[in-house]
Amino acid sequence: MTRIASTFDALKAQGRKALIPFVTAGFPFADVTPELMHAMVAGGADVIELGVPFSDPSADGPVIQKAGDKALAFGIGLAQVIAMVREFRTTNTHTPVVLMGYANPVERYDQKHTHAGVASAFVHDAAEAGVDGVLIVDYPPEECEAFAADLRAHGMDLIFLLAPTSTDERMRQVARVASGYVYYVSLKGVTGSGALDTGAVEAMLPRIRQHISTPVGVGFGIRDAATARTIAKVSDAVVIGSRIIQLIENAPRNQVGAVAQAFLHDIRTAMDQA
Numbered sequence: 530m531t532r533i534a535s536t537f538d539a540l541k542a543q544g545r546k547a548l549i550p551f552v553t554a555g556f557p558f559a560d561v562t563p564e565l566m567h568a569m570v571a572g573g574a575d576v577i578e579l580g581v582p583f584s585d586p587s588a589d590g591p592v593i594q595k596a597g598d599k600a601l602a603f604g605i606g607l608a609q610v611i612a613m614v615r616e617f618r619t620t621n622t623h624t625p626v627v628l629m630g631y632a633n634p635v636e637r638y639d640q641k642h643t644h645a646g647v648a649s650a651f652v653h654d655a656a657e658a659g660v661d662g663v664l665i666v667d668y669p670p671e672e673c674e675a676f677a678a679d680l681r682a683h684g685m686d687l688i689f690l691l692a693p694t695s696t697d698e699r700m701r702q703v704a705r706v707a708s709g710y711v712y713y714v715s716l717k718g719v720t721g722s723g724a725l726d727t728g729a730v731e732a733m734l735p736r737i738r739q740h741i742s743t744p745v746g747v748g749f750g751i752r753d754a755a756t757a758r759t760i761a762k763v764s765d766a767v768v769i770g771s772r773i774i775q776l777i778e779n780a781p782r783n784q785v786g787a788v789a790q791a792f793l794h795d796i797r798t799a800m801d802q803a
Contacts, residue, residue: 537744556777568787712747713734767796
């Protein structure tokens, strides 16, 4: 059983839902990410999604795009992100970490780093560093069976996005290869856009669960404790990204972790009240 599956099982036994914050690796300071990850755990994070900076993040809105641009300017790439996870793991061996990003950095990593007898240098190195899951926005499920099998062989989960426009057939395709959890994008648009229609989310989740047995997390548009509490009543996890990026963007270096921790503590408290 993967660390992600164990985490969801433990939360279910407690009658609680997972809080999954997203931050862009290397933002707002190149060296702050491992410290920030620990602070988010202290604030109540159950799983951490770590964004891999990329120059053309098609699913991300302006807030996360700007964060990625700044991290890229610091020289943060996939190799540095993997090193950040390795550093985090020196003192935290229980909180699952998911790398979220795009195909280009992964495939470029495999081109630049080779290991004898290893199909994918990325999979090998991510597993060695302590990564638990991977979400590649532009990897369609019908083309991912070998990649998913390689990840599973290394104890990692492959996570997919679903959207309000996802068909039943797409959900069945995702169900064949996904593990860990699936991430329901609650809005038609990019990260940080629009106002969340909680009624629409509540109506969609039973349809998703007809096809998918893994836990379902909901993200995009969750910005405050009240919304998180509402979503936690119907989902298995709440994912928050853009709002955290906004809060830490202008924080002094020594306050970045504290700002994120305080925000997540309020979210965690509200979710547990649900």
